[in-house]
Amino acid sequence: MSANGRSPGAPILEVGDVHTYYGSIHALKGVSLTVNDGEIVTLLGANGAGKTTTLRSINGLNRPRQGSIRFDGRDITTVPAHEIVRRGIAQSPEGRRLFPRMTVTENLEMGAFQRHDRSEIREDMERVFELFPRLQERRSQKAGTMSGGEQQMCAIGRALMARPKLLLLDEPSLGLAPIFVERIFDIIRQINEQGTSILLVEQNALMALDAADRGYVLETGRIVLADDAASLKTNEEVRKTYLGET
Amino acid sequence: MAADVSAPTLGARFKRPSVIGLLGLLFVAALVFWLIVNLIKTPSDFGDVFLIGITNGSVYALIALGYTLVYGILELINFAHGDVFMLAGMFTITFSTHFFGLHQGQGWVTVPIVFATLLLAMLACGSINAAIEFVAYRPLRGAPRLAPLITAIGVSFIIQDIGLAWKGPNYVTAPDVFPHSNVFSAGGVDYSWNKLIVVLVTIPVLLALLWLVQETRQGKAMRATAQDKDAAAIMGINVNRTISFTFLIAGALAGAAGTLYSLWATTVRFDQGFQLGLIAFTAAVLGGIGNLPGAVLGAVLIGLIQAFNEGLNWHAPGSDWTQSIVFSILILILVFRPEGLLGEKTPEGG
Ligand SMILES: Nc1ncnc2c1ncn2[C@@H]1O[C@H](COP(=O)(O)OP(=O)(O)O)[C@@H](O)[C@H]1O
Numbered sequence A: 001m002s003a004n005g006r007s008p009g010a011p012i013l014e015v016g017d018v019h020t021y022y023g024s025i026h027a028l029k030g031v032s033l034t035v036n037d038g039e040i041v042t043l044l045g046a047n048g049a050g051k052t053t054t055l056r057s058i059n060g061l062n063r064p065r066q067g068s069i070r071f072d073g074r075d076i077t078t079v080p081a082h083e084i085v086r087r088g089i090a091q092s093p094e095g096r097r098l099f100p101r102m103t104v105t106e107n108l109e110m111g112a113f114q115r116h117d118r119s120e121i122r123e124d125m126e127r128v129f130e131l132f133p134r135l136q137e138r139r140s141q142k143a144g145t146m147s148g149g150e151q152q153m154c155a156i157g158r159a160l161m162a163r164p165k166l167l168l169l170d171e172p173s174l175g176l177a178p179i180f181v182e183r184i185f186d187i188i189r190q191i192n193e194q195g196t197s198i199l200l201v202e203q204n205a206l207m208a209l210d211a212a213d214r215g216y217v218l219e220t221g222r223i224v225l226a227d228d229a230a231s232l233k234t235n236e237e238v239r240k241t242y243l244g245e246t
Numbered sequence B: 001m002a003a004d005v006s007a008p009t010l011g012a013r014f015k016r017p018s019v020i021g022l023l024g025l026l027f028v029a030a031l032v033f034w035l036i037v038n039l040i041k042t043p044s045d046f047g048d049v050f051l052i053g054i055t056n057g058s059v060y061a062l063i064a065l066g067y068t069l070v071y072g073i074l075e076l077i078n079f080a081h082g083d084v085f086m087l088a089g090m091f092t093i094t095f096s097t098h099f100f101g102l103h104q105g106q107g108w109v110t111v112p113i114v115f116a117t118l119l120l121a122m123l124a125c126g127s128i129n130a131a132i133e134f135v136a137y138r139p140l141r142g143a144p145r146l147a148p149l150i151t152a153i154g155v156s157f158i159i160q161d162i163g164l165a166w167k168g169p170n171y172v173t174a175p176d177v178f179p180h181s182n183v184f185s186a187g188g189v190d191y192s193w194n195k196l197i198v199v200l201v202t203i204p205v206l207l208a209l210l211w212l213v214q215e216t217r218q219g220k221a222m223r224a225t226a227q228d229k230d231a232a233a234i235m236g237i238n239v240n241r242t243i244s245f246t247f248l249i250a251g252a253l254a255g256a257a258g259t260l261y262s263l264w265a266t267t268v269r270f271d272q273g274f275q276l277g278l279i280a281f282t283a284a285v286l287g288g289i290g291n292l293p294g295a296v297l298g299a300v301l302i303g304l305i306q307a308f309n310e311g312l313n314w315h316a317p318g319s320d321w322t323q324s325i326v327f328s329i330l331i332l333i334l335v336f337r338p339e340g341l342l343g344e345k346t347p348e349g350g
């Protein structure tokens, strides 16, 4: 059973024994993970464990030197970054990475860059504004001048504008005030309930495990734990390392 | 840091005029005084020189936009850009005279020939510029910033040598086909057609560029790539292709500038790109590098400054000093207002 009450479907994303490097730095040393259709899967790990690198391997920004990545039944290991979103993977990257000198509306339009169905893009923008009323108020503001929480909403909204089958979220709660964190996690659940699978990278393990169906724990480039979210929450290692218990 | 915190807000609002600020004010006052005296003494010369400044300024704008577009997207000062402009002048001579047999006094057939030459020069220089990026800059995409900069200087030399080998060390003349008759003549100020034509061709090109960058899909891709390449890529933008396209556009603008300038000034030489490139680059920095309207504004200002310097009668330093003056302006902007006249301090730039 999944957290959203639906039973998860077939694997949509399969990462198999992926090795990724930065020059000679061996950042991922054989990472394997799966996201099933309709799931929220969380990837936990300390700073520098390789969470962002895993996402960058999936979305084509850092091509793995070894291993394979399959999405929606097709191999995407060597597909260039700008093709990935067309296949159905969108991302809210670490640090949000909005286009600072574009307005909120323009940023959202950029999210739909590879789409051509104009009227549906407009509808989707309305949906994003329903999800984040704050963004609607700020629609003509330059993205670079907004607060961190607003920027995070814009980054998630921008990713949704691609109508992804799989959404990659890299530390969406980082640096946000607690009330924003709650709000962001609510919205992550809502997005998932509307049918989008989610791979959620977080340092806020408690919140992430509450929202997720399953989780993986990454340590210095290797997966060291993989289990249901509920089991991970009671796992002693996890509690010690990530939930701040002694 | 501590001084910042304890400084009263009054201090920030009423900054005590520094020695440098005072000197700057004095300098600007002297400049204005000099212009006014010239205007009063020889108003018609002043008017003529002003029009020359605007004409040169619009050519500089076309070149400056190329610097600014490329800097905006790669943060690279493309030192070879002025030389691509020089090549455009040579293409213009070759295309117009050798291909189309253009010469003075052909009547209306001149018009389509000039336009065909303009388009061919734009196409040639656009392709060359995109090829330069592909061969010389793209392999250095991940390298430290200095590497492509030095490469750009190298490419500049290579293009100059190509120009030297192609047309020789001396000035080559372009056909003098723009009419010299006056559009109007008022109070001793003559506005001739050859000047107006340069401006008339430049304006639609500038508007087309602005439309391209602001409204089209390619333009959006350019702006996104300029602001964040990784983010642009995950939006589905082909970053390499967008960079190529930017170089293509920049080269085409240099091509247009080269055609107009060579037909207006009627001479081309292999090292011309260096001086005009320097002037146009300064214009781009003056306006705020990366800022398109800024490049146009800076170019017009620099065009006027150069024309006043070279053309006014009363105590003008003269053309020997143009390069020194342009370089001084460049240094002053870089020291006192690196973001230029229209450039904004962006949040990510601090
Ligand atoms: N651009 C880079 N260049 C070199 N090493 C990097 C770069 N980005 C990340 N790394 C290294 O790769 C490892 C994994 O980093 P990252 O994926 O960002 O971790 P996380 O997202 O889990 O904090 C770290 O050791 C980090 O130092």
Ligand SMILES: [Mg+2]
Pocket: A048, A051, A052, A053, A094
């Ligand atoms: Mg990270």
